[in-house]
Amino acid sequence: MRHSIIMRLVTMFAAAALVVFSLIGTMLYVVVKSELLRHERDGLVTTFNDIQYMVSHVGTAERWTHVQAKLDMLTPPDGKVRFWIFSEDAQYSYGKDLADLHDFDYDPNNIGRLRIKGKKFPMHTLTKVLPAYLDRPAIRLTVGVDTEPYFETLRTFVAAMIGLSLAGMLLVVLFGFWIARAGLQPLKKMSNKAQTLSPKTLSERLTLSALPDELSDLAQAFNGALDRMENAYKQLEAFNADVAHELRTPLANLIGETQVALSRERSAPEFEMVLQSNLEELDRLRSIINDMLFLARCDQGEAATSLVETVIADEVQKTIEFFEFVLDDMKMSVSVSGDTMASSQIETALFRRALTNLLQNAIQHSPAGACIDIGIYAKQEQVQVAVSNPGRPIEERHLPRLFDRFYRVDTARRDFNGIHGHGLGLAIVKAIARMHGGTAFAASQNGTTTIGFTVSGKAA
Amino acid sequence: MKILIVEDEHKMAEYLCKGLTEQGCTVDLAANGIDGQHLAIEHDYDVIVLDVMLPGLDGFSVLRALRTIKQTPVIMLTARDRVEDRIKGLHDGADDYLIKPFSFLELLARLQALTRRGRVQEAPQLRIGDLQIDLLSRKAYRNNVRIDLTAKEFALLAIMARRQGEILSKTAIAELVWDMNFDSNTNVVEVAIKRLRAKIDAPFDDKLLHTIRGMGYVLEPRTDSIRAPYPDGDAP
Numbered sequence: 001m002r003h004s005i006i007m008r009l010v011t012m013f014a015a016a017a018l019v020v021f022s023l024i025g026t027m028l029y030v031v032v033k034s035e036l037l038r039h040e041r042d043g044l045v046t047t048f049n050d051i052q053y054m055v056s057h058v059g060t061a062e063r064w065t066h067v068q069a070k071l072d073m074l075t076p077p078d079g080k081v082r083f084w085i086f087s088e089d090a091q092y093s094y095g096k097d098l099a100d101l102h103d104f105d106y107d108p109n110n111i112g113r114l115r116i117k118g119k120k121f122p123m124h125t126l127t128k129v130l131p132a133y134l135d136r137p138a139i140r141l142t143v144g145v146d147t148e149p150y151f152e153t154l155r156t157f158v159a160a161m162i163g164l165s166l167a168g169m170l171l172v173v174l175f176g177f178w179i180a181r182a183g184l185q186p187l188k189k190m191s192n193k194a195q196t197l198s199p200k201t202l203s204e205r206l207t208l209s210a211l212p213d214e215l216s217d218l219a220q221a222f223n224g225a226l227d228r229m230e231n232a233y234k235q236l237e238a239f240n241a242d243v244a245h246e247l248r249t250p251l252a253n254l255i256g257e258t259q260v261a262l263s264r265e266r267s268a269p270e271f272e273m274v275l276q277s278n279l280e281e282l283d284r285l286r287s288i289i290n291d292m293l294f295l296a297r298c299d300q301g302e303a304a305t306s307l308v309e310t311v312i313a314d315e316v317q318k319t320i321e322f323f324e325f326v327l328d329d330m331k332m333s334v335s336v337s338g339d340t341m342a343s344s345q346i347e348t349a350l351f352r353r354a355l356t357n358l359l360q361n362a363i364q365h366s367p368a369g370a371c372i373d374i375g376i377y378a379k380q381e382q383v384q385v386a387v388s389n390p391g392r393p394i395e396e397r398h399l400p401r402l403f404d405r406f407y408r409v410d411t412a413r414r415d416f417n418g419i420h421g422h423g424l425g426l427a428i429v430k431a432i433a434r435m436h437g438g439t440a441f442a443a444s445q446n447g448t449t450t451i452g453f454t455v456s457g458k459a460a
Numbered sequence: 461m462k463i464l465i466v467e468d469e470h471k472m473a474e475y476l477c478k479g480l481t482e483q484g485c486t487v488d489l490a491a492n493g494i495d496g497q498h499l500a501i502e503h504d505y506d507v508i509v510l511d512v513m514l515p516g517l518d519g520f521s522v523l524r525a526l527r528t529i530k531q532t533p534v535i536m537l538t539a540r541d542r543v544e545d546r547i548k549g550l551h552d553g554a555d556d557y558l559i560k561p562f563s564f565l566e567l568l569a570r571l572q573a574l575t576r577r578g579r580v581q582e583a584p585q586l587r588i589g590d591l592q593i594d595l596l597s598r599k600a601y602r603n604n605v606r607i608d609l610t611a612k613e614f615a616l617l618a619i620m621a622r623r624q625g626e627i628l629s630k631t632a633i634a635e636l637v638w639d640m641n642f643d644s645n646t647n648v649v650e651v652a653i654k655r656l657r658a659k660i661d662a663p664f665d666d667k668l669l670h671t672i673r674g675m676g677y678v679l680e681p682r683t684d685s686i687r688a689p690y691p692d693g694d695a696p
Contacts, residue, residue, distance in 0.1 A: 279674030
């Protein structure tokens with residue numbers, strides 16, 4: 001069974017009520033019991049003192065008969081109070097069933113209990129020996145009080161206590177149910193609202209102001225998740241659109257050019273020109289698809305394999321050599337700075353590919369004659385490679401998105417010196433960094449653009 | 461060279477057959493795995509081009525069956541570029557692996573590499589028209605005039621000269637000269653070719669370094685203006 005918060009709360013309320021009622025009940029029982037007992041004792045002592053006073057100064061047989069008559073009168077008909085007097089002289093004895101009662105226990109305080117035939121509860125007794133007076137020998141006076149009312153009261157009290165406790169618990173359960181439901185109302189509202197959210201209403205959020213403090217954290221976290229999802233969703237949509245667009249342009253060229261070529265009689269060299277041009281477009285398509293497949297493989301978590309411990313500066317040098325002629329043409333120079341002894345576990349082909357993309361990017365965005373710097377920094381487990389070039393400042397908001405697929409800061413600027421970049425270069429840098437357990441980063445400060453990546457020396 | 465192509469994609473089978481035949485190869489075609497396996501085992505081929513996804517019997521099974529009997533070199537073709545596939549293919553005994561879309565030039569180069577294995581070492585001197593290249597002293601002469609080349613320019617020239625008449629794609633050049641084993645999307649190769657051309661061709665009338673648009677570059681003498689678009693082949 002799925003557990004419901006309401007049921008949980010109600011059960012906990014009921015348990016709490018049970019504990020509280022039991023404690024209070026037990027304590028009340030103890031108090032009432034001792035109070036009743038004290039009350040009864042007081043009565044017993046008072047009665048005893050009266051009788052003792054009456055009996056102790058009687059010393060003649062003649063007056064003793066008066067005493068016996070008085071005791072008879074004082075004994076209530078229901079036998080709730082009884083008197084016994086024991087004496088060696090039978091004349092001075094008094095009370096029913098004297099023979100049975102000869103010795104019964106009483107404690108040093110003279111308090112005792114006495115069971116009498118036909119009575120449900122024992123009698124509480126007070127007994128004292130009175131010294132001889134005139135003709136009368138020493139006598140032992142016992143006063144007994146029936147405890148039935150005492151036990152009856154106690155029993156009624158316990159029954160009432162249990163009944164009230166059960167009723168109270170029932171009430172607590174009912175109130176608890178109502179309170180829990182009312183208390184959880186905001187949660188229900190939030191869940192209803194969350195249920196209405198769908199991909200169509202992607203920008204809708206839970207309203208935080210209407211929610212209690214306890215839920216606002218959850219709602220905030222939920223909204224945060226929605227933000228990220230919306231971003232991812234939008235990126236995916238934009239990505240699909242970008243892919244379609246990137247593929248559409250060369251396809252349009254291919255279709256159009258071929259149709260134009262076929263619409264007239266043409267010479268072989270003319271057809272050859274068309275085929276060559278088509279081949280260029282096809283190559284562009286192939287290149288986009290290959291890069292996208294590369295990124296997809298990386299997204300699926302493919303890590304760099306065949307890692308080799310390599311001095312990073314050596315690889316950097318090889319990549320610079322690759323651009324030697326281009327740099328020379330553009331009158332640019334590249335310097336390598338930082339920790340030139342740093343080494344790390346890398347897959348060299350991937351590393352070169354990333355650095356080639358970065359260097360290509362730096363060359364494209366620098367003015368002729370610029371000096372590009374490649375900094376190598378080893379920190380902890382990671383080695384960072386950063387390519388800096390003088391260039392137009394890039395707005396802060398673009399920086400983290402530079403590594404997004406097909407992202408362009410300047411949508412108009414596409415071709416450079418006949419190279420058609422298709423906007424995946426930096427995405428590939430990031431992917432390669434990730435395959436090496438590193439990250440990619442970009443910064444733009446004081447007219448210097450720095451883009452780089454880290455490798456962690458282990459495959460991710 | 462006798463080649464078996466096992467490929468169910470009609471268009472691809474057709475152009476491979478045509479292209480390779482024009483290169484002077486004898487080509488047999490099989491359109492499914494069962495026929496392919498039968499032909500591969502019954503006949504002796506110099507090399508087999510084997511698609512992975514085939515009707516009847518997939519390429520891996522064909523390869524395994526073949527390897528129990530003979531060691532004909534095999535190039536696998538696949539549209540799926542997954543590491544596991546590559547490993548599986550190579551583990552099962554494939555000699556090489558090409559991912560679709562591949563360029564015809566690359567297939568040719570790989571086929572040649574497979575059949576060229578164990579050939580004798582090349583001569584230290586190369587000659588293309590009046591261009592003379594000494595691979596040992598790393599010097600180049602045209603008409604006995606020393607051409608001053610940087611190390612990388614010489615490396616580029618040597619690589620093109622070794623494959624004279626063969627079209628080399630930009631990617632292949634980047635790989636052979638700079639060890640850049642990927643589509644680099646840069647203009648490095650164009651710039652390098654331009655420089656080399658300025659040194660070895662510009663001062664002379666007979667041009668040796670030619671651009672084949674959309675494909676790459678070729679180093680060859682073209683006195684009669686008839687060009688051979690494919691390496692080692694008869695001009696069409």
